[in-house]
Amino acid sequence: MSTKLTTLAEAVRTLVRDGDQVVLGAGLEQAIPFAAAHEIIRQGKRNLTSVAPISDMVGDMLIGAGCIAKVVGAWMGNVSAGLGHNYRRAVEQGLPHPIAIEDYSNFTLALALWAGAYGAPYVPVRTILGSDIMASNPKILKAEDPYTKTPIALIPPLRPDVAFLSVQRAAANGDSHVWGNLGVMQEAGMAAERVILLADQIVASEVIASDPNRVIVPGFRVAAVVHTPCGQHPSPLAGHWKRDGDFFTDYHRLSREPESFQAWLKEWVFEPGSPEGYLAKLGRRVEALRIREQALSVPANYGAS
Incomplete structure (x- = not known):
């Protein structure tokens, strides 16, 4: 069986091109692939279009880092605190550069991705x-x-170039399981030309095959699988990680001014240098965010004879 496993740096380097239309945060308030945004910033990708269905602060930091030329969506900010400061600066002051806005409601943005996924005009x-x-x-x-x-x-349909999706577990062939609030993850994944999975766990393909209804994007639609434990931090991941509310609050406070935002980028994006470095910087905070409660679903019988 061929493997689609790769590093995040390699996935971003080879699959995200300047000028691409990119989906991050299609799970709404859970499963936001923050690690992917950090890598996009580190590699200095430019002139991207952010398709933003409640992307929380991930889009705001990409704007502040100069990666975004256009936002397609309803809102850009920090659910914990309000409209993103970098987003506001870009729209009102053209800092760090002006951005274009293609306005949708959350519902109509979801419909646009649905149309892209199903080939509807x-x-x-x-x-x-x-x-x-x-x-x-x-x-x-x-x-x-x-x-x-x-x-x-x-x-009209939206057909993004790249969709980053955070999932609980994936196999090397690109099949994956995700549960909890899915938002428009399936629509984004099926509409996008290239799909990159950030998987909290890597498992055998037999594990995925045991519960096919948790597969929202089939492996043949996936270009790369990256093992990124807690790669959605500070957003939650159902059954795995809690939301880090303090991190969101700190970001909103520190992104209020361009200088303090640049200091935040240095501390949390550039100096860690990788998902592994980011986890190391979080330190004991990681274990405090790990979900330990067991609220298991009832097994489903897929027997046919």
């Missing part, structure tokens, strides 16, 4: 009719429902 929806989004995003068209003759909005 558009998705009809009524929820944003009359909103400012119709005026700010010329890609969303107004049309007439051919059945009811009432107005509808047409959401």
Whole structure:
């Protein structure tokens, strides 16, 4: 069996290109692949488009590091504290450089990824009719429902170049298990041209095959698998890691000014140098975040005879 296992540095170097449209944080508030954002920053990727369905502070730090040229999404910030300071500076002051905004609601962004995943030319929806989004995003068209003759909005498909997905466990062939709040992980993974998995655990393919319903993106759609224990920190990962609320709060405070944000980048991104260095810097904090409670699901019988 061929292996797709690689290092995070190699995956980012070979699979993320300047100018790419990238999804990070498709699990909404859980399973955000922060380790991938750190590596993108370290490698100095530029002119990226961030597809941001509640990406928490991961998109904000990429903006502050100068990696992002455009945001496609509804919101960019820190769920624990509010709108991201780097995002605000880029929009209002053009610092570190101006960024473009392609506005969606969270729901219509999810529909756009769904359309990309299923090859649909558009998705009809009524929820944003009359909103400012119709005026700010010329890609969303107004049309007439051919059945009811009432107005509808047409959401175009999103087909990102790269999707980073954090999962609880994966096999070397790219099959994986993920559970908890999935957000739009499946839609993002199936819509993207290249999928990179950040796996908390690497397991035998037989483990994944034992529960196929937890596989949201089949292995043949996956370009690379990276073993990154706690690679979603400070976001949570169901059954594995708790949310590090203090880390989010500290980031929001330190990103308020460009100088203190640069100091934060140096301390938490550049000096650690790798996912392993980041874990070492977290030290005892890691064990305090590990979920120890057992709340197991009831086994499912897949027997057929």
